[in-house]
Amino acid sequence: MTDVGETLTRVHREEWARVVATLARRIGDLDVAEEMTAEAFAAAVERWSAEGVPPNPGAWLTTTAYRRAVDRIRRESRREDKHREALMLADAPEPLGVIDDDRLRLIFTCCHPALAMEARVALTLRLVGGLTVPEIARAYLVQEAAMSRRITRAKTKIKAAGIPYRVPSRDDLPSRVGGVLAVLYLIFNEGYLASDPGKEAVRANLTAEAIRLTRLVRTLMPDDHEAAGLLALMLLTEARRPARVSATGELVVLAEQDRSAWDRDLIAEGHALVRACIAAGRPPGRYQILAAINAVHTDARDARDTDWAQVAALYDHLVRVDPSPIVRLNRAVAIAELDGPQVALAEVDGLPLEGYHAYHATRAELLRRMGRGGEARAAYDRAIELAGNSAETAYLKRRRDQLGATGESCRENVSGPAREGAGPKPAN
Numbered sequence: 110m111t112d113v114g115e116t117l118t119r120v121h122r123e124e125w126a127r128v129v130a131t132l133a134r135r136i137g138d139l140d141v142a143e144e145m146t147a148e149a150f151a152a153a154v155e156r157w158s159a160e161g162v163p164p165n166p167g168a169w170l171t172t173t174a175y176r177r178a179v180d181r182i183r184r185e186s187r188r189e190d191k192h193r194e195a196l197m198l199a200d201a202p203e204p205l206g207v208i209d210d211d212r213l214r215l216i217f218t219c220c221h222p223a224l225a226m227e228a229r230v231a232l233t234l235r236l237v238g239g240l241t242v243p244e245i246a247r248a249y250l251v252q253e254a255a256m257s258r259r260i261t262r263a264k265t266k267i268k269a270a271g272i273p274y275r276v277p278s279r280d281d282l283p284s285r286v287g288g289v290l291a292v293l294y295l296i297f298n299e300g301y302l303a304s305d306p307g308k309e310a311v312r313a314n315l316t317a318e319a320i321r322l323t324r325l326v327r328t329l330m331p332d333d334h335e336a337a338g339l340l341a342l343m344l345l346t347e348a349r350r351p352a353r354v355s356a357t358g359e360l361v362v363l364a365e366q367d368r369s370a371w372d373r374d375l376i377a378e379g380h381a382l383v384r385a386c387i388a389a390g391r392p393p394g395r396y397q398i399l400a401a402i403n404a405v406h407t408d409a410r411d412a413r414d415t416d417w418a419q420v421a422a423l424y425d426h427l428v429r430v431d432p433s434p435i436v437r438l439n440r441a442v443a444i445a446e447l448d449g450p451q452v453a454l455a456e457v458d459g460l461p462l463e464g465y466h467a468y469h470a471t472r473a474e475l476l477r478r479m480g481r482g483g484e485a486r487a488a489y490d491r492a493i494e495l496a497g498n499s500a501e502t503a504y505l506k507r508r509r510d511q512l513g514a515t516g517e518s519c520r521e522n523v524s525g526p527a528r529e530g531a532g533p534k535p536a537n
Contacts, residue, residue, distance in 0.1 A: 124166070124167040124170055124171075125146060125150075126212065126215055126236055126237040127167065127171070127211055127212075127215065128146045128149065128167070128170050128171050128174050129142045129143055129146045129236050130142075130215045130218065130219070130236065130237070131171055131175075132145060132146065132171075132174055132175060132178055133236075135175065135178075136178050136182065138268060139236070139264040139267060139268070140264060141178055141181060141182075142174075142178070143236075145174045145175075145177045145178040145181065146170070146174045148173075148174065148177050149170045149171075149173040149174035149177065150170065152173055153166070153169070153170060153173070207277075207278065207279045207282070207329070208276070208277075208325075208329065210322070210325050212237065212318075212322065213289075213322050213325050213326065213329075214276060215236075215237045216233055216237050216289050216292055216293075216322070217276075217277050217281075217282065217285050217289055218276055218277060219232060219233040219236055219237055220233055220285045220288035220289050220292065221267070221272055221285070222284045222285060222288075223266070223270060223272050224263055224266060224267070224272075226287065226288055226291070227249070227259065228259055228260075228262065228263040228266075229263065229288045230288055230291045230292055230295065231245050231249070231256060231259055231260050231263065232260055232263040232264065233288065233292045234248075234292055234295055234296070235260055237292070240295075240296070240299055241305075242256055242257050242260065243304075243305065244299055244304050244305055245260075245295075247304035247305075247497060248295050248298065248299065248304065250462075250464060250465055282329070282330060283330075286326065286330060286333060286335075286336065287335075289326060290323075290326070290335060290336060290339050290396065293319050293322055293323050293326070293339065294319075294339060294396070296315055296318065296319045297315065297316055297319035297320070297323075297343050297346075299312065299315055300312040300313065300314065300315025300316035300317075300318075300319065301316055301346060301347075302360075302497070302498065302500075302501070303497065303498050304497040304498070305497070305498070306496075306497060306498050306499060306502075308498070309498075310354055310358070310360065310498045310499065310500035310501070311350060311353065311354060311500075313350070316343070316347055316350070319343060320340070320343050320344065320347060323336065323339055323340045323343060324340060326340075327340050334386050334389055334391055334393070334394070334397060335394040335395075335396050335397060337382050337385065337386055337397070338382070338383075338386055338393065338394060338396035338397030338398075338399070338400045339396040339400070340379075340382060341378075341379040341380075341382035341383050341386070341396075341397075341400035341403075341404070342379075342396055342399050342400040342403055344375045344376075344378050344379035344382070345375070345376060345379035345380075345400060345403040345404060345406075345407050346403060347372070347375055348371050348372040348373075348375035348376045348379065348407065349363070349366060349371055349372075349407070350372075351370040351371070351372065352366035352367050352368070352370040352371060353366065354500050357503070358499060358500055358503060359500055359503040359504050359507065360500040360501050360503065360504040361504075362504070363406060363412065364412040365412075368410060368411070371407070376407045379400065379403070379404065379407070380404050380407070380408070382400070383397070383400050383401055383404045386400070386401075387401075393426070393430075394430065395427060395430050395431045398423055398426055398427045398430065399427070401423050402420055402423045402424070402427075405419050405420050405423070406420070415446075417443055417446040417447050418447060420443045420446075421440065421443040421444055421446075421447055424436065424439060424440035424443050425440070427440070428440055434460045434461055434462050435462065435465070435467075437456065437460060438457060438460055438462060438465075438467065438468060438471060440456070441453045441454075441456035441457045441471070442471055444456060445475060445478075450475040450476075450478040450479050451479060453475055454472065454475045454476070454479070457471055457472055457475065458472075464495065465495070466491075466492045466493075466494075466495035466496045466497065466501070467492075468492075469488045469489070469491040469492035469495065470488070470489070470492040470505060472485075472488040473485045473486075473488035473489040473492060473505075473508070473509070474508075476488060477508075477512060482512050485509075485512060486509055486512055489505055489506075489508060489509035489512075490509070492505050493505045493506060493509070
């Protein structure tokens with residue numbers, strides 16, 4: 110059973126999205142496609158334990174899910190032509206189009222421009238990215254019920270409008286690439302620092318897959334500088350991964366990391382991409398600016414050498430491109446390094462981020478630097494209550510419990526890739 114369980118875990122990660130998308134294309138109903146895929150995986154647990162894992166697990170799951178979908182249509186549909194249509198499509202080959210990679214092709218297919226950007230990204234994260242509804246809700250800083258309704262509305266619109274699940278042509282790519290990059294960005298972010306307290310703080314499989322797919326987008330669309338910027342951002346962030354969690358499982362913030370453990374090859378590649386974007390001479394988008402901010406951080410051999418003036422200037426530019434509260438939060442922390450915590454706190458207070466743990470963690474650090482220990486402790490408590498995983502919680506508890514230590518000061522910053530896609534996460 111262990112081998113079956115391990116196989117199913119691997120196959121689920123690799124095949125779930127493909128099976129759902131294949132069924133959705135054939136029967137035109139996302140809800141049925143998801144339900145029948147789930148039934149196929151449940152059947153696999155029973156059948157494979159008794160009969161062994163088949164030579165081609167993915168094909169077994171697709172066939173089983175499709176047969177169950179046809180049976181359901183036969184039972185529930187009053188229109189036999191719908192059943193006949195499903196049977197006619199059973200053996201229809203999936204055209205590859207201009208995208209060779211199965212998973213990336215599905216992401217482009219699902220990011221249909223007829224859907225609002227937030228809806229297409231959320232739906233694609235669910236169907237293709239493998240993220241749960243709670244994980245997606247935390248990524249967007251909204252309630253789980255609200256995100257569930259958003260995904261349901263997107264499915265309903267696809268069904269009602271008859272939006273086809275066809276493989277996009279090369280002419281379709283520019284209208285879809287924005288949604289694709291947003292999906293890859295959020296998949297990377299969930300791996301960079303998991304939002305689910307029940308999972309490991311860093312999910313390397315997600316960051317690796319997001320980087321792999323972003324490289325493919327970069328190859329597919331070499332003139333898209335936002336794709337290059339996103340790849341640079343991912344590489345510069347991934348380079349720090351070996352130093353981001355301590356041996357005891359505590360988050361290690363940027364200022365405290367052992368920089369000798371950073372992956373210098375990834376940093377060199379990321380810096381080269383940033384330089385290439387700058388050399389292109391085009392107005393940079395948000396991913397390019399975030400990559401440039403991370404380039405400044407990774408260029409400093411010691412945290413004390415960070416060029417905070419340049420970081421603040423880049424955030425000023427980012428605010429003009431993306432004036433979201435999270436971007437403003439991160440800009441304020443850079444301002445704290447230049448003008449002091451009082452100025453930064455004035456920027457932070459009033460931001461509509463009450464439900465975001467990094468907002469309270471930032472306030473706590475600024476308040477402690479100002480000697481306002483009681484208020485800092487309350488802010489730490491709120492951040493701990495909202496924190497997404499055990500590594501963040503352990504770090505915040507240690508900082509809170511150190512309050513009152515003589516000469517304590519805070520040099521941490523909160524720049525880095527975003528959870529919601531609107532701005533950076535706490536840097537680490």
